[in-house]
Amino acid sequence: MTAELGADSEVGTLRTVMLHRPGDELRRLTPRNNDQLLFDALPWVARAQEEHDAFAELLRGRGVEVLLLADLLTEAMTVSGAARIQAISAAVNERRLGSALARDLSTHLRGVPASELTSVLTAGMTFDELLEAESGEPELGGASLVRRMHHGGDFVVEPLPNLLFTRDSSFWIGNQVAITSLALPARLRETTLTDLIYAFHPRFRGARRAYESRTAPVEGGDVLLLAPGVVAVGVGERTTPAGAEALARSLFDDGLAHTVLAVPIAQERASMHLDTVCTMVDTDAVVMYPNIAHTLSAFTIRREDATVSIRGADPFLEAAADAMGIGKLRVIDTGLDTVTAEREQWDDGNNTLALAPGVVVAYERNVETNARLEASGIEVLRISGSELGSGRGGPRCMSCPVARDSLL
Template sequence: MKSLHVKSEIGRLKKVLLHRPGKELENLTPQLLERLLFDDIPWLELAQKEHDAFSNVFRDNGVDVVYLEDLVSDTLKQSDTLKQQFINQFINESHVVNDALKYRLSDYLNGFNDTKEMVLKTMSGIRKNELPSFEKLTLTDYIDDYPFATDPMPNLYFTRDPFSTIGNGISMNKMFTETRRRETLYSDIIFKHHNEYKDKKRYYNRDDLMSIEGGDILVLNETILAIGVSQRTHPAAIETLAMNVFYKYGTSFETILAFDIPKSRAFMHLDTVFTQIDYDKFTLHNSIDQPFKVYELTKHPSKQGEVKVTQIVKTLDQILEHYLNHPVMLIPCGGGDQIISFREQWNDGANTLALAPGEVIVYSRNHVTNKILTDHGIKIHTIPSSELSRGRGGPRCMSMPLIREDLK
């Protein structure tokens, strides 16, 4: 079986990438919340227990679980040169400008005997007082009391965003916010050097000009992608991806539907607006305006190497029914009740992850939406989420499928 194979949102899941929340959550402070994209500070011990329950649902259902930190450390163990290259790139992309501090950070990270522990330390953030040789040398050191030499990366447990599996290749995404840009370092080195994952087709690159994030990319079937034009995904990035998918790599994908969604944190990505849960069923953000403005991207019929763009203004169900070629049902988060939907959408009630057609993982706290799903014949696996949900992301946000079975 291929190491990457995803041609739908609902084909039976066989392999998934996760990141178990680490000490990066304990380096969150109230002063850092807005910049690091959190609304509250999770309790790490309970967040890890909740995440372990999440991963156990996969294992109990025959899904192979791999962890980002393990794949990175396995990759770096291949050579000391590769490890040093990673350390140098991490320091440079952490915007460390003082040469003396660069040397101290390099010595500190090279001092770890366990490569995985070193990788986890780059994720958790390095405090200045952790460096055994740190001293104030520059004007910035004396004036700025900022405690970190390199910032923590608390959003890493949302593995959906840094890269996206599309068919048998990937989009190596450029993150919208500066605080999340370094997250793609880890997947980048995996897909360049890991023995199982290196040299895969790249439909987008982390150093491309415009931003695109994985939460905006949905694989509807082997020929159609849906991508959100959101606060975090620029239309020019979608056009670049389309050129590569249609022409450079000759994939099976023939159509990209670019959904123009509100540019706000409340509608962060397309997968907060709707997710597929069965052949004919989708969850829906109850506050989304209808009709939708959608743009169809296809190969240009008469201009080789160009993309044709066609505007479509229809309701979401009309659009999905047309392109999927069968009736669909939209199930609104909270059942359409204004108070319930606002509350449960805040906790990502519409952000589900399909294990198979008609079988999904959901947060237990969204009990109204969960009952509605059950009433519509959907098998649900509930996971606890009092701490995980503080990062504003659901089960789909926290997972990156690597292999799904094809739909029959």
């Protein structure tokens, strides 16, 4: 039985999730490009795949349907020529490649099987690989200065190693899906892939869009569904104030939220998203980096009749509890001392994925945080993340819930 699409919280029983199994895109990382591609280290890819497979199996073992992004993308492009055209158009950057090479590349990609095209779209393609692929084809195009001046190992199509973090490019709220706008150049093309999956894959036929932005950045890692109708949006390195406001107004217009909390967070890599410092672990509880627990603030945005009001900033925990209609939000912090807390926050101790109220998936290495969660009555399902974490993301970052049971 297929679960009904949508979610109204972070903790309703998880039924269906979209993951992306890491692949050859991670093998494209080198000491020369890993910073630009937003990785702090060069992952051991085979081990990262083993860790991800174990994550997916844990979810399946708990009754969660796991959809793999690459499979969905291949299936969408198999059933829809428009999906192929859209994908190729997004991958071929004429401004960077020039018209002659862009034309040749587009011609080549239009002729490859859907599964091979998926590989190129996710893992990228070098100039040498294009030349090798073209060797059996009729002579293409004309002279290209770009071809002559690039090294063979340079990318004619850029890889997407951060596609692993499926939370960021889309999220479901109510029975609608929001397509986000990613802030950094290395990730811009990710949303085109999720966009065409939702647009063309039969599984999502008829899915309504909650929000689409091609301008003001909003990333899914900054969006927490605190309770039905209550959304928190981190504003920092990745999501801008304009993005948070545009999202709030869109959710109000569609009746998907009555309150949006805009939460300023430090504009630094350690706290790139709100879910790197705070995630929901129960209907009334969060796991939170203690160094910010009492300084985090929020602007409360509400739709009142035909107008939108903005109040604050107020302490986040108080504003969240008030919006959620509860007396107090329980806080489980990460670590008894500042050094432990900082280490475990860096290692995604706060980035948990809830499978149901009071049941979360977490990296096993965050020993202190996990112990404190369990002492607070939270069931912790541990996974290894020594290689998966090299891109600065935990179980929540790596998962896009497509269907959760409603808390209403």
